[in-house]
């Protein structure tokens with residue numbers, strides 16, 4: 001039986017090319033044992049580009065944070081390309097591919113959260129979720 005995601009997330013398939021997947025996996029492996037984070041630019045449920053961002057969290061092994069300046073820059077980049085930021089990806093170094101309560105704090109309703117589990121420095125297949133808002 002499949003375990004249900006929690007913290008306001010639901011399983012939701014996000015479509016991404018093998019190139020987008022390769023960018024996310026390479027970034028996750030580069031950042032290991034810290035978490036990586038990046039934006040997913042696209043349309044609808046399709047990510048057309050993965051854009052690595054800087055994890056500015058002072059405790060990056062189990063957390064991620066992006067500067068407001070970089071979030072704004074990536075929003076503008078998406079707009080300039082006729083796309084929008086559909087969501088964000090980040091890695092879980094040696095952790096499960098399920099979203100945490102902290103991930104819910106970063107997510108915005110309707111956006112995708114993609115998690116790349118990294119085990120001993122090797123990235124596994126990304127798992128995608130959509131955030132529907134905190135449950136009451």
Ligand SMILES: [Zn+2]
Pocket residue numbers: 090091092099100103115
């Ligand atoms: Zn997470």
